[in-house]
Amino acid sequence: MDCAKLVELLTNLLGEDKVSAAHAVLEEHSIDKWLVGHPPDVVVFAESTADVVAVMKFASGNGVAVTTRGAGAGYVGGAVPVEGGIVISVARMGAIREINTADGVAVAEPGVITGDLQDAVRKLGWFYPPDPASLKECSLGGNVATNAGGPHCLKYGVTRHYILGLEVVLADGSVARLGGRCHKDKTGFDLIGMFVGSEGLLGIVTEITCRLIPHPPARAMASASFASFAEAAAAVQAILGAGFLPAALEISDKFTLGAARDHVGTELIPDGESHLLVEIDGQTESVNSEIRSVVSLLHELGCLSLETAEDEAGCEAIWEIRRAFSYSLRATxxxxxxxxxxxxxxxxxxxxxxxxxxxxxxxxxxxxxxxxxxxxxxxxxxxxxxxxxxxxxxxxxxxxxxxxxxxxxxxxxxxxxxxxxxxxxxxxxxxxxxxxxxxxxxxxxxxxxxxxxxxxxx
Ligand SMILES: Cc1cc2nc3c(=O)[nH]c(=O)nc-3n(C[C@H](O)[C@H](O)[C@H](O)COP(=O)(O)OP(=O)(O)OC[C@H]3O[C@@H](n4cnc5c(N)ncnc54)[C@H](O)[C@@H]3O)c2cc1C
The missing domain is CATH 3.30.70.2740 (Alpha-Beta Plaits)
Known part of the structure; x- marks a missing residue:
């Protein structure tokens, strides 16, 4: 179908304000954060499940390609419409429909920005742990489609572990509601698991029910440097082997530290050829006691330098070191x-x-x-x-x-x-x-x- 006809038919179906073939819009929706792009023929801004259903019925009836886009913060070209056709953006489906702490669930539309959901539940003392570094810009639907993870997934697990229910629109426009708001569910196949990580190839996610857990009230951190990567990696094994399950255990190598020293200065980045960051969270007393034990262990393991933080500001300052790595590499x-x-x-x-x-x-x-x-x-x-x-x-x-x-x-x-x-x-x-x-x-x-x-x- 030629582009003009495609735009005309979709506009008749959904209305002018939900359909665009303007050059700038096509360009914006042609690429994510990877290197290579390809423009779509038209972009549709879905505002509801009904819009997604209408687009999929139209597309399947006419054999038109459809690529779903969340926030376009993907790193692998997943949202790039390599064969043109329709890009369906779910960015306007951005409502948090419910946060229910009694049930430990949040129900959200796919375009909700992950960090916004985390902030909203945190205000109520609750926690949605999956924390991709892109959380201020990526969408919950994109996280479901890529099974996103982050530093805190060591202790808390990846996105899959926090999805209790999904509404999905299939290629032919039919709708399936999977799971629900129960924290355990063995009613049939694990169809949620099939859609989580499916990168938009099996269906379009239009509603997500997330599992929430209580937010740990305290955290503390240790930042240690080692003479070699092998010593820092041995420390990772020793910490886990001693029975600690940190919220995060992040390591870096010599080149990364060198780039960080060039970018943010030697005073912030410790000596040594490798760096290890350990975060402990939980109840205040247990965090205080655990971090002390981790610190003694790190000394025993021969770390070159060691800093600790036992309050929010201090922990954030240590995370700043970790966050500097990516920017320092770019600054090269x-x-x-x-x-x-x-x-x-x-x-x-x-x-x-x-x-x-x-x-x-x-x-x-x-x-x-x-x-x-x-x-x-x-x-x-x-x-x-x-x-x-x-x-x-x-x-x-x-x-x-x-x-x-x-x-x-x-x-x-x-x-x-x-x-x-x-x-x-x-x-x-x-x-x-x-x-x-x-x-x-x-x-x-x-x-x-x-x-x-x-x-x-x-
Ligand atoms: C600076 C930076 C840091 C990052 N750090 C991390 C990290 O720590 N951990 C991590 O896991 N990832 C990370 N990423 C990658 C990226 O942010 C994640 O893959 C994220 O889940 C993408 O979400 P999005 O909304 O931007 O998805 P998009 O880029 O829009 O789409 C990604 C894929 O999901 C599909 N999709 C999107 N929405 C839907 C939907 N509603 N239904 C069905 N399919 C859909 C798309 O078709 C595409 O295949 C990072 C990216 C950047 C730029």
Missing amino acids: GLTKLNEDIVVPRGKLVELVAFCERLQEECGMPIACFGHAGDGNIHVNIMVEGIDDPAVRARSDEALDALFKAVLALGGRVSGEHGIGIAKKRWFGEALDSGALDLHTRLKAALDPDGILNPGKFV
Whole structure:
């Protein structure tokens, strides 16, 4: 169908204010935070489940591609409409419909910004833990579609663990309401689990019921530096082995610390070639006692420097060090190819040793930091002159080598960002043939004409 006809029919269906083919709007909806974009033919701004249903009935009847967009803060090109067609934005579906602390649930539309939900429940003393670093800009629907995680997922789990109910519109426009507001539910298959992480390929999420837990009243932090990455990684194992389950355990390597020293100054970033951040939360007395024990353990393990914080302001100051890493790497002026690979925790040292060899071989610096407790490390290949095809080919080779090594270590190609188009090349290798086949059969069953988010990894 030609674009003009598509716009005309959708405008008749939904009204002018919900449909746009203006150049600036198409451009804005052609790309996320990854490198490559492609424009849609038209953007639809859904305001209700009924709008989504109408679009999907129209699209399936006419064989038009539909790509769902939350806030467009994805890192893998998931919301990029690679085959054009319709982008359906759920950004206007931004209402928090209910927060019910007696039931421990919040019901929200998919366009709600994750940080806004966290703030709203926190005001009532409650906690929605999934904390992607993008939480001030990404949407709850996008988090569901990518099964987003963050530093606090070590103790609290990822998005999947906080989704009790979903309303989903399928490719043919039918609506399924899954789960509900019960904290346990074994009534049929785990269909919620099937949609969480499905990256918009199986259906469009139009309502989310989240599990809330009480907010821990106290927290404390330790920030320790070590002479080597291996010593910091050994400290991660020792802390867990001693029976502590910190809210966060974040590690960083030599290149990352060097970039941070250049960007924010040496006085803020401790000496040493690796850094470990430990956060403990819970009731005040237990937090005070646990942090003391963790500090003694870190001293025993030979840390070079150690700082602690036992109040909100102090903890935030330590988190500032961690937050500085990403910005410091960007400030190097190099393009940061951020791969959110994950390995079994016992393989962290091998992974970082491999990255040190790889940077020598490919001639591009590699920075590693992230969620050590989960083995989910952000490996950043730092590229100069990414637009040069020869440089691009070299960085692609480095990525190939990285993913091959990760798989050989028993790891996975994505711990949190998803596959999208960025990791499509490695998806086939990353899964066993039975799992790949199951992906294909599920997609064919739910979206037989392949109109939902086409051109992606299935
Ligand atoms: C600075 C920065 C830091 C980040 N840190 C983290 C991090 O710590 N942890 C982490 O997990 N991720 C992180 N990310 C990646 C990203 O923020 C997450 O993947 C987030 O969940 C994307 O949400 P979004 O609303 O922006 O989704 P979008 O980019 O709009 O879409 C992402 C995918 O979800 C699909 N989708 C969106 N909404 C729906 C819906 N309602 N129904 C069905 N499918 C839908 C899209 O089709 C697409 O495939 C980071 C990104 C940035 C830019």
